[in-house]
Amino acid sequence: MSDESLRLAGIEVRGHSVGGLETFIRLPELGLCFDIGRAPESSLSTELVLFTHSHIDHLGGVSSHAASRALRGMGPPTYVVPPPIAPGLQDLLEVWRGLDGANLPCKIVPLGPGDELTIKGRRVVRPFPAHHFGAAQGYVVWDAREKLLPELAGLSGDEIKARREAGEPVTARIETPLVAFTGDSRIDVLDVEPVLYQAKLLILEVTFLDDRVTVESAREKGHVHLDEVIERADRFQNEAILMTHFSARYNRRQVREILAERLPASLAERVTPLLNHFS
Ligand SMILES: [Zn+2]
Known part of the structure; x- marks a missing residue:
């Protein structure tokens, strides 16, 4: 199945995410993607991948991504990972190198909360801790x-130039949160990282949508339940919210119906469900 292109808060988003199966979310204009659960063909053009945690449905495609890019002469990709995961990922690729005989060229960049990475287009990536299993993090x-x-x-322009040349500061650095991605996490991440409510585009996992799974059980599994989002409805200042990672127990029609029925209007008008790959 192909990935339709969405435009949310002026940002192009492609990809798909089904809880427990596969997550891959690509922002072509930013030149990056979040997670590669299975390395679809459409992931190969992306050189910078920000991995959130080491569950197979988020990291499982890494070896084929590196291999297919090398085969096509596309240059080594950069894999940003939570620092505790980096040695395991090195080992995994090493095992594949032994089995496959391929080099799997890639750059692994351990980047944890408190670190930052400057990327193209005058943008900065900063991880924050997610509340899931093991070393899990989201990114802004x-x-x-x-x-x-x-x-x-x-x-006038001349006056500003003169001041700059005299060594006076004429500009200040202004940072605005463009995109935030929670990865897999309990809702607590929103309470701890207020920037998530402010990013232009928030990409939020909402794995469970109704009482087929209780809030308590969602929390035990390290995921968000829609009840918990609704409780916080008046805090979201985002221009757009992309909900992802729905459980495979829902189909496309059910997701749409449940969201339409349950989301308050203030939220409903800004929420888009990522339903590529849902039947
Ligand atoms: Zn997970």
């Missing part, structure tokens, strides 16, 4: 721009 991609100091707004 920030837009970082130099903006003219507001007190200089009335000056």
Whole structure:
């Protein structure tokens, strides 16, 4: 099945995510994707992958991604991972190198909460801890721009240039959270990381949608239940929210119906469910 393109808060999003099966979310304009559960053909063009945790449905496609890119002469990809996962990923690729005889060229970048990575387009990636299993983290991609100091707004270009040349600061760095991705996590992540409510686009896992699974059971499994999102409905300031990672027990029609029935209007108008790969 192909991945339709969505445009949310002005950002193109492709990919698919089914809880327990496969997560792969691509932001072509930002030149990155989050997780590669199975390495579909459409993942190969992405050089920068931000992995959230080491469950197979999120990391399982890494070896084929590296292999297929090498086979096509596409250059080594960069895999950003939670630092505790890096040695295991090295070992995994080493085992595949032994079995397959291929080099699997790639760069593994351990990046944890408190670290940052500058990427193309004057953007900065910062991980935050997720509340799932083992070393799990989500990511915020920030837009970082130099903006003219507001007190200089009335000056001419020549005057600003003169001040800059005299060594005076004329700009300040302004950062805005563009995209936040929770990865797999209990809802607690929203309570601890207020930036998630502010990012232009929030990509939020909502694995369970109704009383077929209780909130308590969702929490035990390290996932979000829709009840918990509804409880927090008035806190979301995001321009758009992409809900992902629905359990395979729901089909496309059920997801749409449950969201339409249960989401308050203020949230419903900003929420899009990622339903590629749902029957
Ligand atoms: Zn998981």
